[in-house]
Amino acid sequence: AQEDPDDGQSLVFADLTPAELAQVVRYLQGHLGLRLVDAARANPSDNCIASVELQVPAKAEALRFLDGAGARPPREALAVLYFGDQPDPNVTEYVVGPLPTPAYHRDVTVRRYGGKVPYHRRPVTGKEYMDINALIQRELRKAPRFLAACCESDGTDLTTLTTAPRGFKSGDRATWFVLFHSVAGSGYYLSPVGLEVLVDHRDLRVSRWQLRHVFYNGQYFVSMADLEEAFVANLLEVVRVQKPRAEAVLGSMRPRHQPSSPGPLQYEPQGPRYSVRGNRVTFQGWSITFGMNPNSGPRLFDIRYRGERIVYELSLQEALALYGSNCPGGMSTRYLDGSFGIGRFAYELVRGLDCPYTATYVDQHYLVESDTPKTNQNSLCIFEHDAALPLRRHFSDSQSFYYGGLRKTTLVIRAISTLINYDYIWDFMFHASGAVEVRVHATGYISTSFLHGQGTDYGSRVGPHTLGTMHLHHMHYKVDLDVDGQLNSLETQDMGYKVMKEPWSMQNTIERLYLRRKRLEREDEAAFQFNAPMPRYLSFVSPNPNKWGHPRGYRIQIISFAGDPLPTSSPMERAISWGRYQLAVTRRKEEEPSSTSIYNQNDPWTPTVAFADFINNETITNEDLVAWISVGFLHVPHAEDIPNTVTVGNGVGFFLRPYNYFDEDPSVDSPDSIYFSSE
Amino acid sequence: AQEDPDDGQSLVFADLTPAELAQVVRYLQGHLGLRLVDAARANPSDNCIASVELQVPAKAEALRFLDGAGARPPREALAVLYFGDQPDPNVTEYVVGPLPTPAYHRDVTVRRYGGKVPYHRRPVTGKEYMDINALIQRELRKAPRFLAACCESDGTDLTTLTTAPRGFKSGDRATWFVLFHSVAGSGYYLSPVGLEVLVDHRDLRVSRWQLRHVFYNGQYFVSMADLEEAFVANLLEVVRVQKPRAEAVLGSMRPRHQPSSPGPLQYEPQGPRYSVRGNRVTFQGWSITFGMNPNSGPRLFDIRYRGERIVYELSLQEALALYGSNCPGGMSTRYLDGSFGIGRFAYELVRGLDCPYTATYVDQHYLVESDTPKTNQNSLCIFEHDAALPLRRHFSDSQSFYYGGLRKTTLVIRAISTLINYDYIWDFMFHASGAVEVRVHATGYISTSFLHGQGTDYGSRVGPHTLGTMHLHHMHYKVDLDVDGQLNSLETQDMGYKVMKEPWSMQNTIERLYLRRKRLEREDEAAFQFNAPMPRYLSFVSPNPNKWGHPRGYRIQIISFAGDPLPTSSPMERAISWGRYQLAVTRRKEEEPSSTSIYNQNDPWTPTVAFADFINNETITNEDLVAWISVGFLHVPHAEDIPNTVTVGNGVGFFLRPYNYFDEDPSVDSPDSIYFSSE
Numbered sequence A, B: 001a002q003e004d005p006d007d008g009q010s011l012v013f014a015d016l017t018p019a020e021l022a023q024v025v026r027y028l029q030g031h032l033g034l035r036l037v038d039a040a041r042a043n044p045s046d047n048c049i050a051s052v053e054l055q056v057p058a059k060a061e062a063l064r065f066l067d068g069a070g071a072r073p074p075r076e077a078l079a080v081l082y083f084g085d086q087p088d089p090n091v092t093e094y095v096v097g098p099l100p101t102p103a104y105h106r107d108v109t110v111r112r113y114g115g116k117v118p119y120h121r122r123p124v125t126g127k128e129y130m131d132i133n134a135l136i137q138r139e140l141r142k143a144p145r146f147l148a149a150c151c152e153s154d155g156t157d158l159t160t161l162t163t164a165p166r167g168f169k170s171g172d173r174a175t176w177f178v179l180f181h182s183v184a185g186s187g188y189y190l191s192p193v194g195l196e197v198l199v200d201h202r203d204l205r206v207s208r209w210q211l212r213h214v215f216y217n218g219q220y221f222v223s224m225a226d227l228e229e230a231f232v233a234n235l236l237e238v239v240r241v242q243k244p245r246a247e248a249v250l251g252s253m254r255p256r257h258q259p260s261s262p263g264p265l266q267y268e269p270q271g272p273r274y275s276v277r278g279n280r281v282t283f284q285g286w287s288i289t290f291g292m293n294p295n296s297g298p299r300l301f302d303i304r305y306r307g308e309r310i311v312y313e314l315s316l317q318e319a320l321a322l323y324g325s326n327c328p329g330g331m332s333t334r335y336l337d338g339s340f341g342i343g344r345f346a347y348e349l350v351r352g353l354d355c356p357y358t359a360t361y362v363d364q365h366y367l368v369e370s371d372t373p374k375t376n377q378n379s380l381c382i383f384e385h386d387a388a389l390p391l392r393r394h395f396s397d398s399q400s401f402y403y404g405g406l407r408k409t410t411l412v413i414r415a416i417s418t419l420i421n422y423d424y425i426w427d428f429m430f431h432a433s434g435a436v437e438v439r440v441h442a443t444g445y446i447s448t449s450f451l452h453g454q455g456t457d458y459g460s461r462v463g464p465h466t467l468g469t470m471h472l473h474h475m476h477y478k479v480d481l482d483v484d485g486q487l488n489s490l491e492t493q494d495m496g497y498k499v500m501k502e503p504w505s506m507q508n509t510i511e512r513l514y515l516r517r518k519r520l521e522r523e524d525e526a527a528f529q530f531n532a533p534m535p536r537y538l539s540f541v542s543p544n545p546n547k548w549g550h551p552r553g554y555r556i557q558i559i560s561f562a563g564d565p566l567p568t569s570s571p572m573e574r575a576i577s578w579g580r581y582q583l584a585v586t587r588r589k590e591e592e593p594s595s596t597s598i599y600n601q602n603d604p605w606t607p608t609v610a611f612a613d614f615i616n617n618e619t620i621t622n623e624d625l626v627a628w629i630s631v632g633f634l635h636v637p638h639a640e641d642i643p644n645t646v647t648v649g650n651g652v653g654f655f656l657r658p659y660n661y662f663d664e665d666p667s668v669d670s671p672d673s674i675y676f677s678s679e
């Protein structure tokens, strides 16, 4: 069972094709009986299709099909509609099927969320940002003298950066926008001019939107006119910021030197050793189904090794960036990137830099805020990598002379999401030892504030007027391990010392290292808050033993440097309550498909999904369990974050490692094994 | 100053050449006025040369030479002599110089250790092990019927494994030896037969050594005859262990399958981009001097980037493996590998597996327990590695379309030490971002005990009679950072939340993330015990600011999963008191060259060097400071540790990252930078 017998079975997890997406759009346009405006042009007071994506089949149904005699589950789509043109504006989610020729649609909103989704929770669309920008441009015209003085600008060459959340209570939709000098071909994120504006865009009529507050260089104003007046009256301390000149843009990535001889490159002497068929890759006993959710990003299904499923679902859930600053935009910012779209912003990968030249590149399709499917070409890559490290080796010249070893070559599945300024590199790696490694590296431009006052209490100065603002990166993963079947328990191991007499003469004292093994029986015990001690070993175990009598298991090993999560006293904390736990193990529920929601960003005060509610002390012995893992790090920017944060030292993630799952290390079967001896 | 102007200056740190080693031996043989026996043949009651190695020049002297007009320091050796043939047997250390033609030798023992080094502290030599083995073989002959029954053996096919320490108080030299079936061409470490013997080899007359205790399968006996008697009287529960058969040896690394197509390989299109001259390597602004201490292992000196020294010394100090078991050998074991010889056991590297084919391989020479120098050919490798990851990248399609990035190619310096069963892979990596990465991976054979009774309270069963015993790996590094000069301070940063009114309307509450910066003024504050909270950012900073006003610094970022160190109540804890601290920053002292001593293993109860004494609350502001870093992990073996522990998930280490040291990321100057835009 080394090779994968998949005959298109993995297609149950396949993202919708452009044709399928188009079919669903056509179906909705024809069957909802409502006027639908293309989301690319829709006003808040219109109805539109916000997104269409795969409705992943229920696990039970999928498994019946994959493992048994069950029928192929019907192929369905999940469509999100913004209904602004209704008496009670709301967001509605429909399951539409069966594809390729839809015949039904079911409103699943209440079933999924326990109630209707109020309209104010919807993400901000591109069209909404355009309308806000138009408002800001109009407002800027009210302070021409100020702008000329502060920024050598008439406003038109200033660019805005959104922040989020957008207020302090449910229903609020008032966003601080930070203004930057726009810089062609480089990250404007490093060139704040000191001006920030609070726009209230809650009203469904764009014409009623208003600018509520203005911030400049440490001072607050109620309007641009007010600011202009203060300037003209000489009551304003203006910091004159030069327009970035092409020659010396802070953060330019243009090479300063001619390319020299090329660095080392990988080649595959006899071509790739993995194979990609549709949405499934196979490699040395591994088979993995991959996909990309437009919102939550990369996800894998049905990860099997040697024919046995180890993980049913491994999916990114959310990426949080939480900032500190003495400017209002920065201090308010808690980006929930899933609501912006981690998957849809996973753009084309640059061959030879983002992934090796020899990698296999796969297109991803999505339908978001448009009636037409879009494609991110070559936006997921797959390759085998030479880690230039032994996976295992031993050299002996005592007793007998021999050497055995195996190179560490790893299958990597990668996508890179650019979320405005930041780039997250999502890696999923598969080792010859049966281990899965999940890693995220952060790179791209840092977000910045205008440096004023005690700014350096919130980061480092990284440019003439630029404060690199401190922030937390927290990412959340769902790992539905199914170890040797669906029924698993959680076993922990840790160490202790026992002080006792040595047993041979009983005359001396010895500190004996020993093992503490434990089964965690309930969800509350298995939810490990940050800064609380966590056992060094945590494994999903099966009821079945390996050859040596130990329960077959997979160990979860986390590598994270996370910062403290938001205090639970915060009124928005429940929206990111997954961030409380480094690891939480819950019973798998079809009704708990993800730890967050795209609606959490704009109404975190009444979270549509509150992960903490999943942890309700249910028993977790011999159940279908899910591990929810959060990783992250505190990032206090420094000069070397210019132009871009480097990946060195900025990677976090986790391993899933076989732990008495096998009877020996499966890599002994690798045909790459090397051995020689003096015999 | 990108390129290194080194004209053989780095040779002040060069390990002694075979010719130099031979010169020192000849000089000692001619000038000590004592009968010296070749250590390979010497009895405890003889005098012998235990080792000769480079005496590293004092830092002040070396820096005067490297940086100023100072003369080249005289080249000197450090010779360790075991004086067993003296009225007061002792270990004496001499500095011998100047090379190549020695003219003087100075006894530095008292200066280095504050007193004479008692003879009983000396490491056990190969000859001593041979004599012990002969004793054990003689003893085994006293239990022929037992051995035939338990082990299908007459004793001659059993192999011993030493443990350490060797007793419970200063002066003790009584070692538990664990017996294994010897296995040709594979690790016998996995085949314990259940028999262990305690040999007292304290007396300088080998003839007086004695077997003190015998352990078999959970029971203790005072002699082999006693054991035999119990067996014959049928009072012994014997577990019949078959002799390993060639076809099915537990832990065999012989490939089971024909090689298939080769995996990805690296090539260098225009050859290597680094250059190695003698003991110095240069690469893209980096220059590093490397060497290998026969005891403590790999070490680097004078690490410079762009001509500026960042680290004066980066050296491994010690590797500890501390075991738990219900067998006496295992439960007693606290190996201090430095006393066995981390450097001398760094053997030849296998091209294409231990390092890439294209790597540069360097020989290392040493003189230990012999009058003749030995060479470990190709035992250190240097290569540039394609990490197949961007070092940095950003893709933009908002505002303007552009892409900038840089591949992560890394210079790696590697050695691999085989310490009996275990193999440690020592990596030192140098990045285009100015960061140094230090990493150790563990592989090789686990150490095991015979499975009996409640054995699985100490690990996992991994074979028919084999218990993979739990243990801690702890490694200690000395990092003498000199950041922008020798005078540095230690700055920490961490985060907090402040709950306050938002400043624009003062109507809502906001949790503001902010930075806590601190200078640690004294050694006691800068000694971070395990499990005590450690600030997330710790940097060595210079008094001088970068362009943006922040003190130029390098950050220390540790990646470790260490287990709890031995309780301080243990009478041997002071010998490994470096293990208390994840990080300790002390004032650099010429008299505190290392955190441990090769004499600590055999007399840990009166440690020759006790690291904890370095921490005596001296001020550490604007001083020459050293960071002492310990990393490690708890290893509870499992079936997949057979045949060998894999490196996946078993790597720990640390980064040294520029932190406001530069004015921007130095990688912007890399000729490998890529940029394109739509302009």
Ligand SMILES: [Ca+2]
Pocket (backbone or CB within 6 Å): A523, A586, A587, A613, A614, A615, A616, A617, A618
């Ligand atoms: Ca639950």
Ligand SMILES: [Ca+2]
Pocket (backbone or CB within 6 Å): A312, A480, A481, A482, A483, A486, A488, A588, A624, A625, A626
């Ligand atoms: Ca599960």
Ligand SMILES: [Ca+2]
Pocket (backbone or CB within 6 Å): B523, B586, B587, B613, B614, B615, B616, B617, B618
């Ligand atoms: Ca001190």
Ligand SMILES: [Ca+2]
Pocket (backbone or CB within 6 Å): B312, B480, B481, B482, B483, B486, B488, B588, B624, B625, B626
């Ligand atoms: Ca220093």
Ligand SMILES: [Cu+2]
Pocket (backbone or CB within 6 Å): A442, A446, A471, A473, A635, A645
């Ligand atoms: Cu960041």
Ligand SMILES: [Cu+2]
Pocket (backbone or CB within 6 Å): B442, B446, B471, B473, B635, B645
């Ligand atoms: Cu280990």
